[in-house]
Amino acid sequence: MGETLKIAVVGLGNRGPQHLCTIVGIPDRYRLVGICDMVPEKLQAAADRFGAPGFSNAEEMMDRARPDLVVFTVSHRDLSNLVKLAADRKIHVATETPIAATLPVADLLIETARRGNIKLENFEQCWRWPREQLKRRVLTSGVLGEMVQARCYTYIAPYHATGVFLKMVGSHVRQVVGYGRELRICPQQKTGSPYASTRKWVIGALEFENGVSGVFEMKVRQPYISGHDFSNCAADCTQGHILHEEVYIAKDAARPKAGGAHQERGNLVHYPIQEGWEEIQGRRILTKVWIDTDPEISWENPYRQYAPEPVYPGGDDYGRLEEYISYHRAIVEDTAPEYGVAEARHNIEVMIAAAHSARLGSQTLTLPLDPKVEMSFW
Numbered sequence: 192m193g194e195t196l197k198i199a200v201v202g203l204g205n206r207g208p209q210h211l212c213t214i215v216g217i218p219d220r221y222r223l224v225g226i227c228d229m230v231p232e233k234l235q236a237a238a239d240r241f242g243a244p245g246f247s248n249a250e251e252m253m254d255r256a257r258p259d260l261v262v263f264t265v266s267h268r269d270l271s272n273l274v275k276l277a278a279d280r281k282i283h284v285a286t287e288t289p290i291a292a293t294l295p296v297a298d299l300l301i302e303t304a305r306r307g308n309i310k311l312e313n314f315e316q317c318w319r320w321p322r323e324q325l326k327r328r329v330l331t332s333g334v335l336g337e338m339v340q341a342r343c344y345t346y347i348a349p350y351h352a353t354g355v356f357l358k359m360v361g362s363h364v365r366q367v368v369g370y371g372r373e374l375r376i377c378p379q380q381k382t383g384s385p386y387a388s389t390r391k392w393v394i395g396a397l398e399f400e401n402g403v404s405g406v407f408e409m410k411v412r413q414p415y416i417s418g419h420d421f422s423n424c425a426a427d428c429t430q431g432h433i434l435h436e437e438v439y440i441a442k443d444a445a446r447p448k449a450g451g452a453h454q455e456r457g458n459l460v461h462y463p464i465q466e467g468w469e470e471i472q473g474r475r476i477l478t479k480v481w482i483d484t485d486p487e488i489s490w491e492n493p494y495r496q497y498a499p500e501p502v503y504p505g506g507d508d509y510g511r512l513e514e515y516i517s518y519h520r521a522i523v524e525d526t527a528p529e530y531g532v533a534e535a536r537h538n539i540e541v542m543i544a545a546a547h548s549a550r551l552g553s554q555t556l557t558l559p560l561d562p563k564v565e566m567s568f569w
């Protein structure tokens with residue numbers, strides 16, 4: 192595992208303190224040397240809670256605290272200048288999601304990091320959720336046969352859903368046909384936001400490089416309806432399906448575990464995803480997810496010795512933990528970041544391509560998209 196890295200965080204609004212809970216929970220890998228926000232109340236609250244040196248100016252923090260790595264939990268709109276400041280000082284960077292709203296801005300960040308010879312990672316965590324990791328294991332185990340079609344439906348933060356979707360299919364998109372409308376909706380309140388009366392609705396018919404056909408549907412600016420998952424993906428395969436959180440496998444393709452959780456549905460067997468939790472350092476930690484095939488297909492938490500302060504217990508807390516451990520490894524071993532900005536860029540490229548095609552009257556677009564397309568996916 193190696194050395195402990197000095198880390199600093201800029202942006203102490205909603206997301207920043209959630210990252211800090213993860214960081215202070217892995218003290219053998221990271222030492223928090225600075226936190227920064229331009230709003231004094233937010234800075235004071237985080238300094239009191241996490242006991243780190245506080246700064247109101249990011250440049251001053253980087254000069255005085257000299258972190259190895261700085262995490263920018265600020266809006267993507269505020270990233271360009273901050274990434275340049277870090278690159279000029281040879282400080283590695285991690286950004287929150289999305290990496291950018293347009294391709295030219297994503298390319299500017301990537302080029303800034305390349306010129307500064309620093310690492311740049313986008314902390315997209317949803318594909319790291321244990322249930323998503325399990326679903327990919329089910330797919331790659333072969334019990335479902337070959338994937339033929341995949342679907343993704345998203346209400347909010349479509350880049351999270353796209354991240355999960357692209358990892359599930361295990362391939363990049365090569366062709367997109369989009370269709371979109373601005374729709375009136377039933378106004379619903381999102382805490383702290385005005386009532387929305389319209390939303391953008393975009394569908395993309397996708398061809399993946401591995402031959403899978405896909406459908407992607409996003410409803411941007413849709414107020415969040417509590418309790419609805421925002422990454423509903425499905426995969427139709429030659430020997431069964433994954434439908435959101437449920438796995439269906441053809442009877443003759445896998446054997447159910449005796450006494451396990453499963454139910455026959457015609458020529459398929461339904462395997463609900465099981466979760467195992469353990470009490471570790473007084474906190475409930477998700478340690479295993481699996482389906483009751485024989486042999487079972489499972490994912491086990493390799494970092495159960497860490498029990499950071501819970502934010503969203505289970506999947507999301509684990510996702511954040513894994514991205515910090517993964518990026519620590521990339522920096523210490525000087526390897527490429529595991530998710531990578533190319534993946535983060537392709538994520539928004541797919542959404543932009545669908546919206547751009549819709550605007551062009553459903554013109555078929557071949558990827559890579561012209562990097563000069565200024566359109567935002569929002």
Ligand SMILES: NC(=O)c1ccc[n+]([C@@H]2O[C@H](COP(=O)([O-])OP(=O)(O)OC[C@H]3O[C@@H](n4cnc5c(N)ncnc54)[C@H](O)[C@@H]3O)[C@@H](O)[C@H]2O)c1
Binds near residue numbers: 229273
């Ligand atoms: N991955 C996820 O699940 C997830 C969840 C929530 C938010 N996010 C992302 O995290 C980022 C932050 O979101 P948020 O909801 O915390 O926003 P926020 O507005 O609540 O917080 C951002 C903070 O950054 C500070 N800030 C901005 N520029 C600064 C600068 N140059 N120097 C010092 N402070 C600066 C602001 O004062 C503010 O307090 C966004 O990119 C958002 O999309 C991701």
